[in-house]
Amino acid sequence: MTGTDVHKEAEDSGPGGYAAARLRLLTEGTRSGPPRRAALASLTDDWLTGLFDAAAAAAGGPRGISLVAVGGYGRGELSPRSDLDLLLLHEGGDPGAVAALADRLWYPVWDLGLALDHSVRTPAEARRTAADDLKAQLGLLDARHLAGDSALTAALRTAVLADWRNQAPRRLPELRELCAERAERQGELQYLLEPDLKEARGGLRDATALRAVAASWLADAPREGLADARRRLLDVRDALHLTTGRATDRLSLQEQDQVAAELGLLDADTLLRQVYESARVISYAGDVTWREVGRVLRARAVRPRLRAMLGGGRPAPERSPLAEGVVEQDGEVVLARTARPERDPVLPLRAAAAAAQAGLPLSLHAVRRMAATVRPLATPWPAEAREQLVTLLGSGRPTVEVWEALEAEGLVSGLLPDWERVRCRPQRNAVHVWTVDRHLIETAVRASAFTRRVSRPDLLLVAALLHDIGKGWPGDHSVAGEIIARDVAARIGFDRADTHVLATLVRHHLLLVETATRRDLEDPATVHSVARVVGTHSTLELLHALTEADALATGPAAWSTWRGSLVADLVRRVSAALAGDHPDEPEPGAPGAEHERLAVEAFRTGGPVLSLRPQTEPPARPEPDGEGGSGTAEPEPLGVELVVAVPDQPGVLPCVAGVLAVHRLTVRTAELRALELPAGVDEGSVLLLNWRVAAEYGSLPQAARLRADLVRALDGSLDVASRLAERDAAYPRRRGVVAPPPRVTVAPAASRHATVIEVRAQDAPGLLFRIGQALEDAKVRVRSAHVSTLGANAVDAFYVTGPAGAPLPPEEAATVARRLEDTLRART
Template identity: 30%
Template sequence: MSAPRIPNQRAIIDRRALAEEIAGLAAQGGTAARPAIVAALKAALEAGRAELDRRLEEKPSAGHEITGGHSFLIDQVVRAIHDHVVADVYPTANRSTGERLALMAVGGYGRAEMAPHSDVDIAFIHPTRNAPWCEQVIEAILYYLWDLGLKVGHSSRSVDDTIRMARGDLTIRTALLESRYVWGDQPLHDEVTRRLADEVMRGTERQFVAEKLVERNARHKRMGDSRYVVEPNVKDGKGGLRDLQTLYWIGKYIHKVRVAAELVDVGLFTRAEYRTFRRAEGFMLAVRCHLHTITGRAEDRLTFDLQRAVAARMKFADRPGKSAVERFMQFYFLQAKSVGALTGVFLAHIDEQFARNRARKGLLASFTPRARALKGYRVFGGRLAAPSDDWFAQDPVRLIEVFQLAEANGLEIHPETMRQVARDAGLIRAEVRADPRANALFLDLLAGRNDPETVLRWMNEAGVFGRFVPDFARVNAQMQFDMYHHYTVDEHTIRAIGLLSRIEKGELTADHPRASALIHKVASRRVAYVAALLHDIAKGRGGDHSLLGGEVAEELCPRFGLDEGETALVAWLVRQHLLMSRTAFKRDLTDPKTIEDFVAEVQSVERLRHLLILTAVDIRAVGPGTWNSWKGQLLGDLSDAAMERLRLGHMKHGRSAMVAAKKAAVEEALGDKAGLLRLYADRFDDSYWIAEPEDIIALNIMQYGTAHEDAAKVSVHCEVYPARGATLVTVIAADNPGLFYRIAGGIHLAGANIIDARIHTTRSGWAVDNFLVQDPHGAPFSEPAQLARIEHAVAEALANRVALVPELARRPLPHSRARAFDVRPVVTFDNRASNRFTVIEVNARDRAALLNRLARALYDSGLVVFSAHITNYGERAADTFYVTETAGGKVTEPARFKAIEAALLDAASDERQAELETAGAAGPSPASE
């Protein structure tokens, strides 16, 4: 865009010396001349790249200098090749007017923004279509470039064809818009540039802008539609280089600017905004260069495994509570945020310029509609505008008021006013933060009835949000270095507030029926919104963010204007915002002790209502696909059980009454097969009747009856279970040691993920095990072939016809990038969570068949598993087991705890995974089982 200053150019490449070397080799002639010339060009190219790599290492943020240097290097190589081909390969003494050729750089090469492995995009322009000499020269130049290993994007067109195609193709028009003369016949280049402006661009400005914005929006959608996705695409992602380039294209198309600096002269940027533009652009260009250098290819995705490497190359260091990679990514997202703010102001200005032009034409050219007043502001065309340049300096509380008025009245904020807000955000100091009116306005905005999410995002990008709530500034653009969270902390928080608003408006009733009903029953809706704002406010401080966040809430809530009771409730919600999800996903909800412990912490219906609402929006705001019907069902079950306990002070029915009621319901569900219940009901103990829902018991009873008639004594049945968003896999077989880990292994071999497991043994010695499974995308298996594959794999594993260990080791990891994270396995034991069982929780890196290996370790340790609950958080797995000793009691001996822990840690370790993968690669072994 703006030509970069490239110091000491000859250290990169000395074209004169290269040209002399090539001329000398060409003069020698013979068949060896061309390979020698290619070798000379390649040596010059490699030496230039090595020099630029050295400079990048020395100045790791010098994006403009390095990308400009790579463009300069290619320029000199292309010029040397062109001169050699014209002088030595296809020389002509008297060329005709048709034997002329211009070489134009287009694309990133045209902008002089080339990363080490960027494509070389060249347009060859000649006067006429049929020019044999031009075609020969172009072909020879291309062959040299290809021999150098360059990836060349090229076009060869006459001037007339170029203009004609530019009219009908937006991509070609954009490429020509940023073209740059490289070598050859300059008048041809000048003719194309002049005709492009006169014959293509003039009068089509509005169409170009509209098409570019449609193109941009489609690209954003492909890339995640947020500039805060945690694995951003530096080139094409929202807030990335392509967004900056789009601003330049639009400015150049409309105002004919030659370099980005001229956007200031035409009033689209202030000087401060242009400096922000260049700073963000330079940083992102540097990041892109590092990505290319590390990978040795044109890589633009800042994936987890590359983030650490780029952070190290760019000299980011660890700080207390924040790692080097988190600091690097926070800085990256701050630049992306700046791009977003610039884009908003820039496009709004363009829109206003178009609107002014429209207003000057026609019968109403002299008519100027009057703006209406709103609390001193001007409202015109759906936009809220400050009446004067010193409006916010007169009363800095207006920096909050302008956003509150926009949200309450469904207005946009005028771009010039947004500029003023960003400029004057520094006026928000301690006295403004303490001002009761400012805080009341902020609370009204936060809990707004229209669209608080969008307006809070404007407020954040203008720099006002973080200044008014400094604790929020600390999580601004802060990424969470894991595969679970899709967004930065501030973006996650703002999305959670938006989801809360949508739930309150009834827009998400199908996915969140309980939250949609409860939000209208809470005593204070303000509590819900403030809790959503503060639940992650203390992330990145080096301690438990829930506890630290509770302290922040106790300070901020009174400032916002919440009373003592509301403050206490918000602080409790922030401290306990993970309680409900941890209980629902990691504990056995049919164990009465689980409900008792949860209710003992919650203590009131009001707390429970708020906690369910906060848990729902927190999970859903993590990212696409994180919320599913299985999680909704578990949270609903926990909520219903806890609500009953809180309202009545006890469970509605005693144990025997619950079993009797369940049996009656199952008998009704079985209909004409109710006789099976009379035959087999007594073989199942009370824990089975309490643990399983009526519909699953009915299926189990029917399958149990069939299994008794099967001589093989193994029955595997799969069917979709829509209520839980999963597939139910039921295995009925004669009980034997190791049955659980073999079933788990068979399910894993079929490509399924186990999300819940209940293991029962009848009084007659039969195992009745129910598993809920999903595909790798969190959806149920439903195709008959898929169900048959699971049934076959489990049957094979139980019959010992497959060597589980090597077969499972050969399966690919569900998340190959999980290796980028340091996840050390941790085992915890809890004898208080259940009256009957020892609860063991294993946290480890997620990998193929982890549950199978952990189950095998428990079996080898002499433990009996009664239920398993599986939760995944991106690269981490959290598997919980309810177990007893073989004799039936809890684990109590310290030595036993140590031995079990050692076995589980070994099963979950990376070293063990590597051993198993090696065994898998070597093929099945008879001793593998």
């Protein structure tokens, strides 16, 4: 039967005909989705129009009255069990006649068992109700004329939209609060195993809220994909109504297979994945839209004052630099005017890391521009790309919002193709509260709090990101994950040893908790079996931190004090099994000819000598040349190798580190050692500092300028501390990442010749200067130093002695470490 036939049947047979035509429409296999919803709305329109006309004729044809569809019915979207939202609008005539007309409309609807949400109001009453009730106002924004006086309906629509736009500065914050409260109650649709398609965050209510924001003319949602996402959720709700026969919006577990079959989908997991993807689009559009609303409202609030101050002029928005090619503007991270994504493949990761560190969202325009123009990274990745990924993963809670922005525009799958298999993948396990991909990010967030516990925070964070990556493949996800982890680690530029550690962590990320809770820890065989797998203390501490982060990111039921104590006990036993002689301070190799020349020159001149040499990293394999062939990619810059030779004297480390910080140079690695002069040269010692540095943004300073400032710092005429304090005051701290506090420890028996003090802290401008100054104040001599910056984490080891050149007594070493930690915490 055609749509015309259905309408004819409804017209010929009255209410019974409408019911039969409705049933036929809902059971037609050829109709589904938007066509069926529109056809059902049209069929209902015709029936209600007939009821209205008959009722109006029986009442003598009153004027100034109309029947209006509002809410979802007003939008022409009727699901099988949707309410009919109706307003009988009148100009205030005979109340008895209006009531009689209403009865002739409502009772036939109730007689058919249809849910009805109805009201009878004058235009003035409707506007007053809308002013008092935000939900009523939202329903009226979709008002659609059905029958009666169309001019009356049009006048109401015009007035309601005008009211909404005039009241938007007050009402939109109310709407945002309403959405937030609903999300708090119902949770996030994109992660729930039994989601409410309408009320949960990212559901149909939020899609309606975005329509209301657009109607205010203050802001608009990103349109790409939004209509399709909303349509898919409506399709799922239609199928849910048909399979259950009830007006429900909750997609229960026992109904998911039937709903999937109704929609022609493979299985319930495919259904949930579509629901999650749709919810993710709507949630992201909501985040972007509400930020824009806030920005517009703030601008409106301050504009009159600014105009008065500037005599009517319009100030340009402030742009504060965050990283190379990345700036902050109006509370968002945007691209600098000089940024060229098509020439800078690291830019997406650099921008994302800067945004997460600053605790700011990535601009939608910036993300879309990068997604459209950035070229793929070379394989393996350049060192900067790997460092920026680690910085992003280690930024704590802000990482989630930034990662979602990258995912929304396909940048994550472009960087890590294996991510696509876990994206929006449900986990049918009551212990898990997240999808696989969100669980991986949550694990990285949790792991960021444990970076002070491990010597390789970069490996911990990347392992957190990859530990469940195998869940997109058949079989044991740990086994599949190990293979993927090896491939990903090599692609992003880890060497063979680090790749092996990452693969071990992914393959055995459940080892500690399963062994601790299922095996006898008193049995030496249990302990030795774990020790054989982990192999080293470093891997053990990484696995311990990953185990806890994984459990905490799973859900409240996955971790407890009891489980934590069992795992900690197992780790202590395995650590004892692995214990042996601690490695002594690494003996440096013989100095190269260039370093020896610099040391001799520094001793003879009595002042510092510098050497700057750019470092590059050639790509490991040819890159496509854009013409379908194979070309050779340009070498990737690693930074600059800076070698400084200075006659041995107090204060060298803080002076050099301070001068580098003043010139905005970021220290990636550093080595300090005392170098005895070769035979034939006067007896003496020179400190040789070998740095790998990079400019925060802009170009590198000239070596002559660095040397001049270093001379001034050594003789006391350049107050480095004051210069750094002035810069900090000029750039107040943002609300960014809340890093775990610094941790300073003494490594017992790590060296026979010196006391080893280990520092693990959030990297920041001037950090190494403050450490060096604190050690100088403690009157200890730095025999050698080994400094690494891994993402946003500084992992440093300082071999120190007392004035006589001997290791510090244990009590004094502990005091030095405690005072250094207090100094660093005071700056956190």
